[in-house]
Amino acid sequence: MGHLSQPNLITARERLRDQVAHALRAALISGELRPGQVYSAPGLAEDFGISATPVREAMLDLAREGLVEPVRNKGFRVTEINERDLDQYTEIRALIEVPTVRRVTREAARADLEALRPVAEEIVRAAREHDLIGYLEADRRFHLGLLGLAGNERLVETVGDLRKRSRLYGLTALDEAGELLPSAQEHLELLDLMLAGDADGAEACMARHLGHVRSLWARESDVGAADAPARA
Incomplete structure (x- = not known):
């Protein structure tokens, strides 16, 4: 192997x-x-x-x-992940991350947000280079680093745990389909909105990003089901 x-x-x-x-x-x-x-x-x-x-x-x-x-x-x-699990993970993340992005946009120092740009660029670079481990690691550091600016360690731990249970799902097939790069570029879009002080835009971008990720998971699930051998 x-x-x-x-x-x-x-x-x-x-x-x-x-x-x-x-x-x-x-x-x-x-x-x-x-x-x-x-x-x-x-x-x-x-x-x-x-x-x-x-x-x-x-x-x-x-x-x-x-x-x-x-x-x-x-x-x-x-561990097997089913559609219900993915829906629940995404729902919890949205309940936490979307409003937190609004709060961080309004309260975080510009320098702290700018410090996340190299990480966002690393996500895009990893997606272009098909470096899935690098993608996952940079994506984790960006999201948890962003949430960390809210100053709530338990919140960061909760989202970190949800990510561990879901982010491996279907990544290879999504990369092969060319779907990772658009998702990666959303991190830069989000950061630019936050730096511009656009709390509404940042909140909408985060909601769209999480929904985008969930739709990609669903698409991969459909592909996996189609490829699975028939059972008597």
């Missing part, structure tokens, strides 16, 4: 556990690790060419993020 067999992923520069977790997230994004399937730490460790201990520790990290769930005496099952 591509992401699970790259020896350069395992280097002395980073903790083995973190490096394995990074590779597993990449495998989840690419679809090498399939939703609903159970994988054992020893089996994955064999793919990596390392012992099972760091793989098991990395899978526990992913379990805390809601990406996998332990299966007694078997290993870890990749």
Whole structure:
């Protein structure tokens, strides 16, 4: 498996556990690790060419993020996300992020907003380069950094948890369809509106962005259903 067999992923520069977790997230994004399937730490460790201990520790990290769930005496099952889950995640994020963007637009210092521009540009660059891990990381830093300007740490933690449970969904297919770049560019549009002091425009842009992401998820779900093998 591509992401699970790259020896350069395992280097002395980073903790083995973190490096394995990074590779597993990449495998989840690419679809090498399939939703609903159970994988054992020893089996994955064999793919990596390392012992099972760091793989098991990395899978526990992913379990805390809601990406996998332990299966007694078997290993870890990749978490399945259904349409109801996605609708609820999006609804909660909209209830939090849309009004928070309005508040931050009115209250945040211009310098603090400008500090997010390199991150927004990084999101666009990652989308152009088809760097899905880079895209996810920059997108996470932008959204949570923006929310952080409201000064509510619990709010940031809540949205961070929702993102962990949903942002891997369908990313590879969306990238292949050329849908990631327009979504990425919305971050720059949002930032420009906020810097212009347009609270109404920023609020509408955030609502549109979240709705856009949800519609892309739905489209990917339809594609996945069409590609799925028929069952008797």
